[in-house]
Amino acid sequence: MDFSEAYRYSGSLPTYSPDGKYLATAEDFKLVVRDVDTLQVVQLYSCLDRIQQLEWCCRSEYVLCGLTQRPIVQIWSVKDPDWTCKVDEGPAGVNAPRWSPDGQSIILVADFQIRMTIWSLVKRTCLHINGPKFADRGFGFSPDGSMMALIERHDCKDFLSLFAAKDWKPLAHLALPTQDAAGLAFSPDGSCFAVWDSSLDFQVLVYGLDGSCLASYRAHTDGLGIKSVAWSSTGQFLAVGTYEQEVLLLDNATWEPCAQLAxxxxxPESEQLVVYEEVEDTPPTNAPAVAQPPQSRPTPAPRSKPGGTQSSGKAVQVKRVSIVASARAQPAEARVVEAPRVDTRSHYVVQTLPARLRSLKPPIDKPNPKIGIGRMEWSADGKFLATRNDNMAGAVWVWDATRLDLVAVLQQVCAVRTFAWNPRSAQLAIVCATSRIFLWSPAGASCMHIPLPAFAALDVRWNRDGASLLVADRDRFCCAYTNT
Incomplete structure (x- = not known):
């Protein structure tokens, strides 16, 4: 894997254009558009205030800049530097500005969720929708962009509204049987969408495009409810993450759990399961280490990329040690999660099974406990599901949806910040606020050192072609290029 130099950014994370050709970054008042392959500056724009949010339109021609402190939204054209657009919401405020699916309108939410405003850039008109429940979630578009579903809150009750995205005419408006609706998501196949309750109640509702309720699943009434929800890329499964440290897979035929992923x-011991544990090198070496399950193919030697910095090396011999013994040998505080050591190198070792993972017991007297499935991500082909249990923050679990079984666990030294699947292959990238990127695929797992001083990777995003990914520090970013 080859790495670029580090570049500065502020506010919103750098964002790839939908066509994968450009990379938009914010530097205080400036919008910088770079070429993805060379990272050379293509366009440079000056905004009226500090940029807080960036978003590309679907055609990769326009970039939306949210200046929420003003509150103003400015839009710039990549192809025509002289073209610009400004929307000023005045005292109402601007929150979570975004594009409509057709790229002809922008959607804004006022402060305190008083109203949602849809500005048409073609007709130069605006439409107000009162009472959206959330600013940054609680609404979505069908995969073909023809319909918008919105959760509203009126008189302390939840409502659902459906709109035709072409002319924003209301299609349906109904009351939701939820105590406190927490989110909404369309199925990737476009046949339905799901609405789920918050931690107050364990309830998932599935609605058709006409507003009819197709199914309702309620697991139990005791304890906390739903923490996270994610559709599989095929729409076959709806993964529901719970505070009870398990994932329920609801199939789209019966809308009942076909598997409980604990x-x-x-x-436990399993023939198809591999547990990788990250071990820090002492002293550090100059090579990334690759741990592979039995009979997996070797990692190819990296190719150099012009203008970049290369991290290369040979695979090390896999060691099999007991994670149970290593966990017991450490102090209790160290077994939970260790503080990031940014420039330390590490490698993976394959553990013997059964293996014990580092776990944290959250305090019961504080709100929003760090327990349960806080993050889930499906692979592009819908075969694998990656999860993180928040009270085992250093572990990433990879499940095979075709066998409904666990295939890999990656135990990190530090808490996992985020992970993302390659959009073109079953390759998972993980970052943990260290100077390393961790990659998993069915062939094995590897640790790649980022050759930049004091770089702590906090976020990672793949380009649409899967050939490069963006790795972000607190105020710097670099691009990593795969060798395939």
């Missing part, structure tokens, strides 16, 4: 502290 995240236990002790990983």
């Amino acid at each position: 995240h236990c502290e002790v990983v």
Whole structure:
């Protein structure tokens, strides 16, 4: 894997254009558009205030800049530097500005969720929708962009509204049987969408495009409810993450659980399961280490990329040690999660099974406990599901949806910040606020050192072609290029 130099950014994370050709970054008042392959500046624009949010339109021609402190939205054209657009919401405020699917309108939410405003850039008109429940979630568009569903809050009750995205005419308006609706998401196949309750109640509702309720699933009434929800890329499964440290897979035929994926502290023995543990090198070496399961193919030697910095090396011999013994040998505080050591190198070792994972017991007297499935991500082909159990923050679990079974666990030294799947292959990238990127695929797992001083990777995003990914620090970013 080859790495570029580090570049500065502020506010919103750098964003790839939908066509994968450009990279938009914010530097205080400036919008910088770079070429993805060379990272050379293509366009440079000056905004009226500090940029807080960036978003590309679907055609990769316009970039929306949210200046929420003003509150103003400015739009720039990549192809025509002289063209610009400004929307001033005045005292109403601007929150979470975004594009409509057709790229002809922008959607803004006022302060305190008083109203949602849809500005048409073609007709130069605006439409107000009162009472959106959330600014940054609680609404979505069908995959073909023809319909918008919105959760509203009126008189302390939840409502659902459907709109035709072409002319924004209302299609349906109905009351939701939820205590406190927390989110909404369309199925990737466009046949339905799901609405789920918050931690107050364990309830998932599935609605058709005409507003009819197709199914309702309620797991139990005791304890906390739903923490996260994610559709598989095929729409076959709806993954529901719970505070009880398990994932329920609802199939689209019966809308009942076809599997319960438990995240236990002790990983049982299984022929198809591999547990990788990150081990820091002492002293550090100059090579990334690759740990592979039995009979996996070797990692190809990296190719150099012009203008970049290369991180290369040979695979090390896999060691099999007991994670149970290593966990017991450490102090209790160290077994939970260790503080990031930014420039330390590391490698993976394959553990013997059964294996014990590092776990944290959250305090019961504080709100929003760090327990349960806080993040889930499906692979592009819908075969694999990656999850993180928040009270085992250093572990990433990878499940095979075709076998409904666990295939890999990656135990990190530090808490996992985020992870993302390659949009073109079953390759998972993980970052943990260290100077390393961790990659998993069915062939094995590897640790790649970022050759930049004091770089702590906090976020990672793939380009649409899967050939490069963006890695972001707090105020710097670099691009990593795969060798395939």
